[in-house]
Amino acid sequence: MKVVVDTSIWSLALRRQSQSNDLLVNKLRDLIADGRVVLLGAVRQEILSGIKHQKQFQKLRDHLRAFPNLLLDVEDYELAADYFNICRRNGIQGANTDFLICATSNRRNYEIFTTDKDFINFSQYLPIILTQTSTIR
Secondary structure, eight states, rough: EEEEEEEEHHHHHTTOOOOHHHHHHHHHHHHHHHHOOBBOOHHHHHHHHTTHHHHHHHHHHHHHSSOBOOOHHHHHHHHHHHHHHHHHHHOOOOOOHHHHHHHHHHHTOOOOEEEHHHHHHHHHTTEEETTTTTOOO
16 A cells, blocks of 8 residues: 655654654655655655755755655545545644645545644544554654
8 A cells, every 4th residue: 555654754754863763764764665655745845845955955855856746636635625624623723735645645545654643633534544653743
């Protein structure tokens, strides 16, 4: 099964080095080796945003180019908006990118790999599958 990797996991693997996150980073490496990683353009933008030094930006941009963007359909955006509305009606807030991750993952029966605890809240109302080895914070 393919896995949409959220910004939180990419950040652990690309920007921070900590032994406490080895399990998550190793899982990402395994997913990459197996060809199961899916990258959304909005996640790519989040990863690359805020990098101060142009050389760092270019290096990371070039590394991420190994992962093509998942092509999205109008239905992905409509479902993401519907998911936003469902969660909001139930008192749960989230970012547009997060709901786009949920929508694209659900439509394609992909898992979501994240450390963002918001996805646990979303899963109460949305039919999403979270990667079991992720340690949600």
